[in-house]
Amino acid sequence: MSKFSVDKHPDDVLNDIAQKHKKLRKQFKLTQNELATRTGISLGSIKRFEQTGEISLHSLLRLAHFFDRLADFDNVFYIDEQMERVRKLFSK
Numbered sequence: 001m002s003k004f005s006v007d008k009h010p011d012d013v014l015n016d017i018a019q020k021h022k023k024l025r026k027q028f029k030l031t032q033n034e035l036a037t038r039t040g041i042s043l044g045s046i047k048r049f050e051q052t053g054e055i056s057l058h059s060l061l062r063l064a065h066f067f068d069r070l071a072d073f074d075n076v077f078y079i080d081e082q083m084e085r086v087r088k089l090f091s092k
Helices: 011-027 032-039 045-053 057-066 070-075 081-090
Strands: none
Touching: 011 045, 032 045, 032 057, 045 057, 057 070
């Protein structure tokens, strides 16, 4: 998919999430160092995340948990049960 597509590119999503995280961290009036200490995530990982969007999934989920946003991930690979039943009917 081209970066110039109307749809978002994965790099765009990474950067959007990182910027939202940074804004949320600042709203909580936390420095990167304070957040690292409170979450057990290395300071380097937090800095890299805020600069590039790169972070391990495990660390991202720990940050989401810290900010009470873990439920936001419930729909990442959402399966519509109704559509699944319809798909099964047509695949017989």
